[in-house]
Amino acid sequence: MRRATVDMARLAAMDARDAALLLKGVREATLKGGRPPLVPRADIRESWQRMLRRGLDPDGDHRALLLPPAELERRRGTSPLAELLPLLREGLVSAWGSGPDTVQHIMVVADAEGRVLWREGSAAVLRKADGHGFEPGADWTEATVGTNGIGTPLVTRRPTQVHSAEHFVSTHHSWTCAGAPIVDPRDGRLLGAVDVSGPLATMHPATLMLVSSVARLAEAELRNRHFAALERLRSVASPILCRVGGRALAVDTHGWPAAVVGMSPVDRVALPGDFGAGRVLVPSLGRCAVEPLPGGWLLRLEEDDRELAAPSPSRVVLDVSRPRRWSLEVAGGAGGWTQELSPRHAELLYVLARHRDGRTAAELASDVFGDRTRTVTVRAEMSRVRRTLGGVLAHRPYRFREEVEVVVRHPDDPGDLLPHSTAPAVVAVRDAGSGVLG
Secondary structure, rough: OOOOEHHHHHHHOOOOOHHHHHHHHHHHHOOOOOOOOOOOOOOHHHHHHHHHHOOOOOOOOOOOOOOOOOHHHHHHHHHHHHHHHHHHHHHHOHHOOOOOOOOOEEEEEOOOOEEEEEEEEEEHHHHHHHHOOOOOOOOHHHHHHOOOOOOOHHHHOOOOOHHHHOOOOHHHHHHHEEEEEEEEOOOEEEEEEEEEEEHHHOOOOOOHHHHHHHHHHHHHHHHHHHHHHHHHHHHHHHHHHHHHHOOOOEEEEOOOOEEOOOOOOOOOOOOOOOOOOOOOOOOOOOOEEEEEEOEEEEEEOOHHHHHHHHEEEEEEEEEEOOOOOOEEEEEEEEEEEEEEOOOOHHHHHHHHOOOOOHHHOOHHHHHHHOOOOOHHHHHHHHHHHHHOOOOOOOOOOEEOOOOEEEEEOOOOOOHOOOOOOOHHHHHHHHHHOOOOOO
């Protein structure tokens, strides 16, 4: 008989003490390899597996040294999340009351490395957080403090609620938290996470939905600011492009085009890592004369180098060894470059690297979504990948080109492979290499 899984709505309806005791029983039985009364939720169970593999003591009090004040201020000043604080505050603190003492929780914002940058909310809860080392400059990654509402979303790239004994470390069992990652819409880079935490009595199943919604609003705000920046770049570049002969375009520092002349509109341009002014080989365009513009670059395609517009790579390295940053390094006779990958594109390319003979859209849909009918989504994603990696990939079926050597850099522990992924093909590799909690 299939056992029931922990349900947050039911927990919220229970007495807080009874819910905590139930989760404590689930945790103790699971960590000892026994048969728990309820099956832990998937994100919690996978996080506990990661903690056990790392040898983290579930009953210890784990803390790292706080960042020095100067380093904390440097990170605050350079973080793109700083400009989002008013929006986060309005959605997660101000909307709950007229002052910090009327709310019963705190909002915490951390960077992509899990360092706490800002906290706001109830003064009483802030004092309790201090007692757990949950303060500005603290390291709140899974590797340091176990399963939690900041570190776990940073690993999985999914919103996560962690209640009481779902925290791997027992000293955090008096807390409930819900966190969501925030991603830069310009390049898919993980910027950090926002979390709402408080005593057990503040737990509500809708909290996770609220935090997730506010995180998506923050990303939408970044996207709107990006569009505004592109418009400013367009206003500067358009008069210049009108005087340029031949093919040229203006792109921002992330490769997004603002204006084009003498050629068809293009999608985002993959800029080499050492990109700068001068004569530069741009993978999807060929040899370009590059000049700086306010907020971006002017790229003039050199007409006598058209044969370089589609360089033929001979070797690619798919690097999925790091927990939150994945890339594809491309090398060949025309030079080399590196493309950072979104979570979805990392999954797709990993599956193709394991199947050099290729996969149909239906097979990829099954590999990634567990649903062979989701071919439209797969084709759309693969179309985006091939716009940048056209010299690397072929289609019908989708595959790495036969003449390209493909190398995959795996994490040391197979259980750390693309930890964000719920793709059946990836989960099967993780489970086979790391073992599964009962």
